[in-house]
Amino acid sequence: MLICNKDRVQNKIETFATFGDAGHGGITRFSLSEEAIKARAEFVKRMEAVGVVTVTDDMANMYATLPGTEANLQRIVMASHCDSVRNGGNYDGILGVITALEVVETIAIEKIPHRHPITAMIWTNEEGSLYAPAMMSSGVVCGKFEKDKMLESKSPKGKTFGEALVESGYIGDAANRLNPKDYMAMLELHIEQGPVLEVEKKQIGVVEGVVGMINYRIRTYGQADHAGTTPMPYRKDALLAAASVLKYLHAELDKLDSKLVYTTGEIICHPCVHTVIPDLVDFSLDARHQDPEVIKQVVEIIKNMPKVFDKCEVKYQEAWARDTIEFNEELVGLVQKSADEYGYTSKKMYSGAGHDAQYVASIIPTTMIFVPSKNGHSHCEPEFTSLEECFSGINVALQTVLEIDKK
Amino acid sequence: MLICNKDRVQNKIETFATFGDAGHGGITRFSLSEEAIKARAEFVKRMEAVGVVTVTDDMANMYATLPGTEANLQRIVMASHCDSVRNGGNYDGILGVITALEVVETIAIEKIPHRHPITAMIWTNEEGSLYAPAMMSSGVVCGKFEKDKMLESKSPKGKTFGEALVESGYIGDAANRLNPKDYMAMLELHIEQGPVLEVEKKQIGVVEGVVGMINYRIRTYGQADHAGTTPMPYRKDALLAAASVLKYLHAELDKLDSKLVYTTGEIICHPCVHTVIPDLVDFSLDARHQDPEVIKQVVEIIKNMPKVFDKCEVKYQEAWARDTIEFNEELVGLVQKSADEYGYTSKKMYSGAGHDAQYVASIIPTTMIFVPSKNGHSHCEPEFTSLEECFSGINVALQTVLEIDKK
Numbered sequence: 001m002l003i004c005n006k007d008r009v010q011n012k013i014e015t016f017a018t019f020g021d022a023g024h025g026g027i028t029r030f031s032l033s034e035e036a037i038k039a040r041a042e043f044v045k046r047m048e049a050v051g052v053v054t055v056t057d058d059m060a061n062m063y064a065t066l067p068g069t070e071a072n073l074q075r076i077v078m079a080s081h082c083d084s085v086r087n088g089g090n091y092d093g094i095l096g097v098i099t100a101l102e103v104v105e106t107i108a109i110e111k112i113p114h115r116h117p118i119t120a121m122i123w124t125n126e127e128g129s130l131y132a133p134a135m136m137s138s139g140v141v142c143g144k145f146e147k148d149k150m151l152e153s154k155s156p157k158g159k160t161f162g163e164a165l166v167e168s169g170y171i172g173d174a175a176n177r178l179n180p181k182d183y184m185a186m187l188e189l190h191i192e193q194g195p196v197l198e199v200e201k202k203q204i205g206v207v208e209g210v211v212g213m214i215n216y217r218i219r220t221y222g223q224a225d226h227a228g229t230t231p232m233p234y235r236k237d238a239l240l241a242a243a244s245v246l247k248y249l250h251a252e253l254d255k256l257d258s259k260l261v262y263t264t265g266e267i268i269c270h271p272c273v274h275t276v277i278p279d280l281v282d283f284s285l286d287a288r289h290q291d292p293e294v295i296k297q298v299v300e301i302i303k304n305m306p307k308v309f310d311k312c313e314v315k316y317q318e319a320w321a322r323d324t325i326e327f328n329e330e331l332v333g334l335v336q337k338s339a340d341e342y343g344y345t346s347k348k349m350y351s352g353a354g355h356d357a358q359y360v361a362s363i364i365p366t367t368m369i370f371v372p373s374k375n376g377h378s379h380c381e382p383e384f385t386s387l388e389e390c391f392s393g394i395n396v397a398l399q400t401v402l403e404i405d406k407k
Numbered sequence: 408m409l410i411c412n413k414d415r416v417q418n419k420i421e422t423f424a425t426f427g428d429a430g431h432g433g434i435t436r437f438s439l440s441e442e443a444i445k446a447r448a449e450f451v452k453r454m455e456a457v458g459v460v461t462v463t464d465d466m467a468n469m470y471a472t473l474p475g476t477e478a479n480l481q482r483i484v485m486a487s488h489c490d491s492v493r494n495g496g497n498y499d500g501i502l503g504v505i506t507a508l509e510v511v512e513t514i515a516i517e518k519i520p521h522r523h524p525i526t527a528m529i530w531t532n533e534e535g536s537l538y539a540p541a542m543m544s545s546g547v548v549c550g551k552f553e554k555d556k557m558l559e560s561k562s563p564k565g566k567t568f569g570e571a572l573v574e575s576g577y578i579g580d581a582a583n584r585l586n587p588k589d590y591m592a593m594l595e596l597h598i599e600q601g602p603v604l605e606v607e608k609k610q611i612g613v614v615e616g617v618v619g620m621i622n623y624r625i626r627t628y629g630q631a632d633h634a635g636t637t638p639m640p641y642r643k644d645a646l647l648a649a650a651s652v653l654k655y656l657h658a659e660l661d662k663l664d665s666k667l668v669y670t671t672g673e674i675i676c677h678p679c680v681h682t683v684i685p686d687l688v689d690f691s692l693d694a695r696h697q698d699p700e701v702i703k704q705v706v707e708i709i710k711n712m713p714k715v716f717d718k719c720e721v722k723y724q725e726a727w728a729r730d731t732i733e734f735n736e737e738l739v740g741l742v743q744k745s746a747d748e749y750g751y752t753s754k755k756m757y758s759g760a761g762h763d764a765q766y767v768a769s770i771i772p773t774t775m776i777f778v779p780s781k782n783g784h785s786h787c788e789p790e791f792t793s794l795e796e797c798f799s800g801i802n803v804a805l806q807t808v809l810e811i812d813k814k
Contacts (some may be wrong), residue, residue: 007671071607194636211635215681225783227670227693228759229601232661234783239671243650250647254639262647263634266681274622274673274691276786284681286634352635357674375639376632379683 001342001400004106004394010387012098015042016082017090027090028380031125032060032164037081040170043122045286046101050108052120056172059137059147060165062122063176068405070115074184075368077119078103078397078405081126081356088127089383091191095371097122099189104396114405116184120290124170131161138356141177142363154366165386176259180363182301183333187403188357189369189397191385195376197347204339205347205370208332210358211350212295212324213288216302218245221313224271224279235277239269241312242281245305249285252301257294261352262287290324324350325358328365331404335369338399344392369396408749409809411513411801417794419505421487422449424497432505433496433788438490439467439571440530446489446501447577450529453508457515459527463579465606466544466554467572469529470583473511475812477522480590483811484526485510485804486763488533495534496790498598502778502797504529506596510805523811525592530763531577538568545763548584549770587770592738592811595764596776596804598792602783604754610799611746611753612777615739617758617765619693619702623709625652630718631678631686642684646676648719649688652712656692659708668759669694697731697757731757732765735772738811742776745806751799776803 017037030033040062044054047064054064065075080096100120107114113250128134131153139145151162165171178186192198197205222238246264253262263286270280287298302316330346339346351358351368360366371393374384426445427436436442447469451461454471461471486504507527512524514521535541538560546552558569572578586595599605604612629645653671660669670693677687694705709723739755746753758765758775767773780802781791 105594192636193633194638195632195641196636196638199641202697212636224787225602226600226760226785227672228620228668228695228761229599229603229785230668230759230783231601231603231666232668234602234606237670239674240653246647246650247654259638261635261637261639261685263644263682265634265676265683265685266679267646267676269672269674272673274670274693276672277670278672286681288635353633354635376637378633378636380631 001308002112002398004102004391004398006387006391008105009098009102009391012101013090013387013390016094018100020084022087022381026087026383027084027208028086028088029082029084029126030130031167036083037168040122045102047104047120050105050338052104052108055176056170056304057176058171058174059140060124060168060170061137061141064104065117065119066108068114068116068118073116073154075117075119075182075320076401077121077178077183077186078187078188078401079121079123079186079356080188080190081123082396083127083129084127085127085265085379087127087381089381091383091385092378093126093194095191095385096189099394099397102394103401106398110319110401114402116405118401127303127358131157131164135354135356135359138359142359144359161214178360183364186357186360186364187369187397187400188355189285189371189393190355191373191378191383192370193299193353193378195372195373196349196372198371198376200347201345202347203344203389204396206332206336206339206346206348207351207368207370208348209245209290209326209327210325210354211290211352212292212322213286214295214299214321215243215319216284216285216316216393217319218283218314218316220245220309222277222279225277227275227277230277236310236311237277238281241310242267242283244309245314249301253298255293256297257289260287260294260298262298286354292324325361327367329360331365331367334400335367335396338396338403342392344396369393409519409805411509411798413794413798415512415799416435416505416509416801419508420497420794420797422812423501423505427491427495427639429788431788433494433790434491435493435495436489437493437537438534438769439575443490444575447529450504450508454511454527457512459511459515464583465496465578466547467531467575467577468544468548470526471511472524472526473515473526475521475523481522482524482526482589483808484528484585484590484593485595485808486528486593487595487597488763489528490532490534490536492534492536492786494788495786496788498790498792499600500533500787500793502598503596506801506804509801510808512803517614519809521809523812525808533763534603535563538571539573542761542763542766545766549766551766585767590771593764593767593771593773594776594804594807595762596778596800598780598785599777600760600780600785603756604777604779605781605783609753609754610751610796611803613743613746613753613755614734614758614775614777615755616697616734616757617732617761618695618697618759619694619699619729621702621706621728622726623692623723624689624726625692625721625723626687627652627716629684629686632684633685634684637684643718644684645719646685647690648717648721649674651716652721655712656708660705663704664696664698667694667696667705668699669705695759699731721747732768734768734774738772738774741807741810742774745803745810746808748806749799749802751803776800801805
């Protein structure tokens with residue numbers, strides 16, 4: 001079996017970790033920031049070192065393509081992102097970029113025969129940390145978002161994404177965009193961002209798709225009164241009601257399929273003063289499962305819950321929803337085959353998080369490879385995947401690309 | 408029985424309601440603001456009209472004293488405040504000032520014989536809306552707060568209370584402060600700010616004291632993880648734990664004396680993002696009862712609750728506490744006697760809210776009179792007490808002052 005170069009992988013992990021180093025083990029590297037520009041320059045430099053030229057498209061997505069031996073064949077692309085959340089870690093996104101670089105470098109340096117052009121790619125602004133929404137540029141390229149609206153997206157300080165794009169110096173030709181005519185497949189390696197692979201002692205996550213999800217807002221309506229002067233029987237306490245609704249929903253939702261995940265992460269209490277009985281509580285309910293039938297059961301539970309808890313009216317509203325994305329079965333099979341050939345332990349799984357790959361899946365055959373996340377942590381500085389685990393994942397990516405190349 | 412002048416009371420309620428009128432039935436009249444200065448000028452003007460001069464002390468508290476017929480007797484004082492919360496109502500505080508004015512006017516105009524000097528008074532900054540803490544000036548005069556620290560208290564815009572005091576033009580001589588040598592009793596009429604008198608159809612609340620209270624902060628500690636990638640069994644959800652703690656505390660505290668009131672009004676959730684499992688929830692627990700034994704039982708329940716809910720550690724901390732204040736029994740008896748003589752229905756009760764009277768009670772004999780609050784609402788624009796109810800309360804104040812005068 002062909003393998004990549006572990007020292008080179010380590011060097012890349014360490015080098016990219018310096019761009020936006022926050023000083024305590026993690027990075028802050030917002031899209032198109034000075035730190036992200038350094039990461040982009042490093043990408044260009046490393047590709048140039050193996051004779052590969054990088055071009056960009058009109059969203060500053062970057063494409064470095066190693067030519068294949070046969071003319072007029074479609075490209076195979078490996079892609080992820082180099083931007084991070086605030087005080088994020090050294091693996092989310094960037095490990096997929098490092099994978100793309102390492103696979104192209106290995107094929108170029110080792111002169112591994114390949115028929116198709118092979119592209120290493122960076123998607124701009126996956127996190128949406130400064131400029132919402134997340135997965136902005138893959139969304140534009142895949143027709144999910146309108147580019148003009150995205151250019152108007154503003155950072156908290158008031159700069160538009162369009163301005164940041166111009167300042168970055170990375171705007172290229174729209175003709176360079178990833179498209180179904182020129183590209184045959186996309187592969188994205190990513191950290192799992194959850195604890196399953198580590199707990200189940202698996203080296204490779206063979207990703208079958210991205211789970212569908214719903215996001216609801218639930219509100220309880222009480223009556224604001226003085227905490228000292230209102231006897232208990234006269235109260236309508238919206239926070240007590242919210243606690244009751246939460247406990248009710250947990251009890252009901254726990255009866256559904258064990259792969260269902262659901263979360264109340266956000267809660268707003270009004271007026272949120274310790275001497276006033278709350279009159280309004282508003283909280284989120286995020287629920288995810290690959291099977292649309294299970295998501296329907298969640299919605300039924302929400303719709304059938306009592307209209308009144310603790311004398312407070314309860315209302316709900318769907319904020320948004322997204323369907324389950326199924327990755328290309330043939331590509332999923334090639335990832336599985338490659339992992340098996342190396343003798344790596346693996347698990348078929350759905351991604352609970354969103355990725356650029358889910359948009360790309362709507363225009364070309366796409367799949368993903370997961371590697372373990374220590375303690376399941378991500379979007380934080382303790383985010384960690386061992387060099388050995390990264391190396392295994394990158395080898396699977398290399399082998400999968402070469403398998404696709406046979407087609 | 409002597410009675411006050413109902414038209415004059417109505418005129419005062421309507422006139423003071425114009426100072427800070429927020430345009431939809433209530434007022435915003437922060438202490439020492441332009442609107443509060445107008446209310447103070449109105450106080451001075453009305454007292455001048457009956458030949459009574461107003462002086463101030465070094466905290467801008469205002470004193471208008473109608474002389475008595477005997478020399479060297481101590482004063483009887485009626486007092487409350489003319490400042491409000493943001494978008495407050497037309498009765499909280501100001502009705503006690505109107506009462507003081509009306510009683511002095513009635514005694515002066517009707518030439519009602521009285522031996523002691525009778526003082527109408529305004530306490531500065533009871534609400535603490537711009538300059539914390541609440542009950543600031545009564546606290547300084549009664550030795551609860553250090554004046555120098557209070558002068559440094561800053562509004563959200565950065566002005567100090569000391570600067571506002573100078574700008575107001577109402578700073579007077581510290582020698583004018585209410586003190587135990589010159590004052591024999593204080594009476595404060597106030598709206599109940601709760602629903603009890605209205606629900607029980609009582610006209611007068613005979614206030615026996617101010618309930619003791621404790622204020623705790625309770626925290627649950629979870630683990631922040633991704634809402635989409637973390638299976639339910641691996642979660643430590645601090646918000647679910649907080650809901651469980653709340654439900655547990657309600658179940659336990661509801662077993663205690665029915666007069667206990669307790670409230671969680673404030674809740675903070677971190678990081679409060681709909682896609683992240685909360686790792687920290689911090690909430691308040693305010694509990695009030697006149698009997699210290701019941702408060703002790705509340706503390707026992709907090710101390711004995713399980714240390715872990717839903718796999719999350721739970722910690723608690725006392726933020727502050729205040730003991731029950733007992734008003735002067737003889738004065739309480741005189742209020743009861745006066746109410747009975749008018750044939751008003753009444754109820755003995757403790758105040759659940761704090762008032763200037765609770766500080767004054769530590770230096771001179773003090774008590775309060777409550778009148779009903781429609782639907783129990785206060786600190787909001789719908790705050791309402793009918794003219795008839797105000798009138799009844801003011802008559803009780805008049806009669807109580809004349810009873811005290813006999814001593």
